Every structure is written in C-alpha cells, then in structure tokens.
Amino acid sequence: MNTITFRLAEDGPDVAVLVELYDAAARWMQASGIAQWRPGGKSEEHFRLRMKEGEVWLAEAGGRTAGAYELWWSDEPAWGPQPPEAGYVHRLMVDRGAAAGTGRAMLAHAERRIAEADREWARLDCLASNPRLRTYYEGAGYTVVGEQPGKQDEDNGGSPYAVTLLEKRLGR
Numbered sequence: 735m736n737t738i739t740f741r742l743a744e745d746g747p748d749v750a751v752l753v754e755l756y757d758a759a760a761r762w763m764q765a766s767g768i769a770q771w772r773p774g775g776k777s778e779e780h781f782r783l784r785m786k787e788g789e790v791w792l793a794e795a796g797g798r799t800a801g802a803y804e805l806w807w808s809d810e811p812a813w814g815p816q817p818p819e820a821g822y823v824h825r826l827m828v829d830r831g832a833a834a835g836t837g838r839a840m841l842a843h844a845e846r847r848i849a850e851a852d853r854e855w856a857r858l859d860c861l862a863s864n865p866r867l868r869t870y871y872e873g874a875g876y877t878v879v880g881e882q883p884g885k886q887d888e889d890n891g892g893s894p895y896a897v898t899l900l901e902k903r904l905g906r
Contacts, residue, residue, distance in 0.1 A: 736795035738839045743790040743802065745782055752781040752790065752827075755802055759827045770861045770895065776825075784824075789847065793832075793840050800832035803840050805847055812859050812882055812897060820855035820901070821848030841874050849904045856904055862896035876900035 743752060753776065760771035784790050784804045793801040802825070809822040823844045828836045845856045860867045862881055872878070880899040 738793050738795045738800060738836060740791050740793055740840075740843050743781070743785060743792050745785060748790075748792065749778045749781050751792070751799055752776075752802055753778055755799065755827045755829060756825065758830065762830055768861070768864055770864070791840070791843065791847075793836060793843070795832060795836070799829060800836045801826070801828040801840055803827065803844060805844055807851070809857070812899060813857060818853065820853050820857045821851060823856060823858040826858075837870070838874060845902065845904055854904055855901050857899070857901045859897040859899050862898045868898055868900070871900050874902075876902045 743749070756771065756776045757773040760773045760775060763769075763771050764773075781790060784806075788807055789805040791803055791805065792799055793803075804824040806822040806824055807818070808816065809824075810816075813820075813822070821844065823841065826837060826840055828840070841856075848856050856876075858871065858876065859882070860871060868878070877900060878898055879901050882897050882899060884895045884897075
C-alpha cells in the first residue's frame with residue numbers, strides 16, 4: 735500500500751489537475767446516477783479563489799494525485815453566520831483509481847488541520863438525496879445536525895439542491 739502524503743495546491747499546474755479531478759469525479763457521479771456535480775462545473779478560477787480564501791489540499795500516493803479537498807474557514811451559505819469554531823470540508827475528490835481509504839485519509843488530514851487552527855468542529859455537507867454518502871460520513875464519525883433546502887438563486891449563495899449538514903467534534 736502506498737503512503738498518502740498531503741501538500742497545499744499551488745497556482746500553476748496544480749490548478750489544471752484540480753479541474754480534471756473534479757471533472758472525473760463529476761463524470762463518475764453522473765454514471766452512478768448521482769445528480770450533483772457536472773463536468774465543467776468548476777473552473778481554474780474557482781480553485782484559484784479557493785486557494786486565496788482558504789486551503790486546497792492535494793493527496794498524493796505512489797507518485798500520483800490520489801485526491802484533493804477544499805478547507806474553508808467559514809461557510810455562511812450552508813451554515814449561516816458562525817463563530818470561528820469550525821473548519822468546513824468541501825469538494826472531497828478521490829481519483830477512482832486511488833487506493834481504498836483515500837477519502838478517509840483526506841478527512842483525517844482535514845480534521846488535523848482544523849484542530850491545528852484551534853477549532854473544535856469539522857463540518858461538511860452532502861447532497862440530501864445521497865444516503866450512501868451520508869452513511870459514509872456518519873461512519874467517519876460525523877453526526878447529522880440539520881438540512882438546508884435547495885435555493886433557486888445560486889448566484890446569491892446557496893445550492894440548487896438540498897444538503898444534509900454534518901459535523902464532528904475534534905479532540906484538542
């Protein structure tokens with residue numbers, strides 16, 4: 735088994751890698767009947783903005799990219815105004831050819847980063863109509879704490895689909 739290592743994504747070649755990883759994940763979702771992401775749904779500019787406003791991490795194993803995720807320090811569209819007590823994991827993307835356990839390794843890495851920032855909660859959301867993903871996150875220690883209905887006005891923050899909100903208290 736290859737060891738998974740993590741590094742912050744950088745503007746440059748990493749941006750194209752992130753777009754391709756997203757598009758591949760979106761194609762897999764569509765093929766699996768999950769109506770959430772779509773190829774072309776996130777541009778290079780999206781990932782540059784996420785790098786500027788938060789953190790984007792690449793997971794690598796065996797000399798290749800195995801996955802990536804975004805770590806935000808606030809998420810008002812989904813969680814509303816909150817004190818600085820949490821980190822928000824977004825776009826957990828796993829290369830389908832990566833070793834089993836890559837997703838959990840990325841969650842564990844995100845949780846360590848959040849704890850290092852002296853925040854006690856890891857939070858994320860998933861498509862409310864995807865019980866398999868919800869079960870996956872619950873198996874990783876996350877608890878459902880609410881649901882956000884879909885919003886028709888995506889441009890003003892929010893998602894066009896309902897999401898389940900989950901969180902995990904981190905040991906400090």
